[in-house]
Amino acid sequence: MTLLQVRNVTKRFGGLTAVDDVSFDVFEGTIKALIGPNGAGKSTLFNALTGFDRPDHGSVLFDGAELVGRRPRDTVRAGVARTFQNTQLFDEMTAGENVMVGRQAHQSRGFATAMLRLPVAIAEDREARDEAGRLLRLIGIEEWLDTPAADLPAGIRRLVEIARALATKPRLLLLDEPAAGLNTTETRELVQTLFRVRDTGITVGIVEHDMGLVMDVSDEIVVLDRGRKIAEGPPRMIQKDPAVIAAYLGEEADEDA
């Protein structure tokens, strides 16, 4: 079943077309990767999918419902969670509290009930705390529960951010370069986590530079170059695709120059 339909999405910044008429589908229960040289428009596309940026053209259907024009908060509530290329943890809060914030989207108790410590507010609090503990266990980092986020190693920060995104109970989890800044051991742990997440029935979309990781985890890959989709298919096909090879070789040649 198609969970996400991206249709003719275009985003311009001034004279630059960052994403140019891109369309693809994401099937439920799969891991789909979005790759491409620097500046290909991957993060811009991610922002357009999650309400952080509004595309100039096109449509994003999530389970049949239009996402374009929704605020990030409503996108989260619809079931699309995301992480960031530069982890956006709350440094003064513990890992556990960070994950608890992920429950906010589906909780409703505000100032008045909290001030009076009403049972409904306490119940929501307990639910969030239990969920945070469960998710950190699922990802295998429960020993960091009470550590302030500022004191966490880079690899753990990535995983806490994933746990926090999972706390929003997403059907689609979008990860923006989750392996950036990780060593090989941490990357291997991340791969295990991604499989574990997919096995719970959550569809995963991933923007990543680490080709090894992308080839290992993804069922399908979309390749962007200068805003345009130049290839789409399973990893083996993408590895042999002449347009993809040219795009990446071109980038390397540019870097050498």
Add this chain to the structure above:
Amino acid sequence: MMRGRTLRVLAPLAALVIVAVVPLVVTDRFLLKIFTFAGINALVVTGLALLFGYAGQVSLGHAAFVGLGAYTCAFCTVRLEWPWLLAFVVSGALAAVGGLVLALPSLRLKGHYLAMATLGFGLLMTLAFVEAEPITGGVDGFGGIPFPALGPIEIREASSLYWLVWAIVGIALVAAFNVTSMRPGRAMRALHGSELGAQACGVDIVGVKVRTFVVSALLAGLAGALYASVVGFVSPSVFTLTASIAFLAMAVLGGTGSLAGPLAAAVLLTLIQYLDALIPGIPRATAQTLQSYQEDIYGLAIVLVVVFAPGGLASMWRRRARGGQAS
């Protein structure tokens, strides 16, 4: 770990006992009045602790909300002859509405528009307090405000006023503690930590900021009503930019992510103004010098904290607590 938890229960209890017995020990009415003022300032600063220390928003105009509360209470009790409790509640409510009207448009915009808006609002209100003479009494002020009364019981003794004010501070602190330790508090700390991250978690960032601002304006309005009733007289010279900056200095010195720190800072910076009364032996000249440099002390406090201890008093003792656990 155990020691930290015991301390967390014992420290507020000890503070409660100390605050409660002050009028039994201190009989001097002027001194009691100073401690009462400390409580009124603590009420304002508790609201600012939520706004600045938890939600990370700056207000440069909170004295205007205090003034709004004070004049509302004066007008309602004297001109309208309302019962005090009703006037007190209406004073807080009106300040809260003022906060809402100010925060809603300025918080929808990104950046420091709230700080700018509060600065402008503060200056405007100072002018309004002077110019709206039929209501406020203009530069001459507004006198003859009755003491607080709970039903038929009038509260006029210095010790009773002290207890009334600090009881309200206590209630506000408990409510604020509940807010900070539950869902809204996590939302506030989250948007302080990373707005992008908070949005990705589904936090309604504008909504949380606006609500926090309204609560802080409400507390400032209630503090203003208490001030008017305790002093019996209000004049526009009290609710100025200088006062707003003093409140902000207390919140900044007190530190982020804490209620105890700003409380301590509010009491401390209030008492500094009355050093000559607190320490009888102090030479008059020294006290006067200190008083004339009061605004500079506030400014200096902000600068020193921002440069050397960005987390304020609260983070200094948090760091000590963490260090103690490690050793």
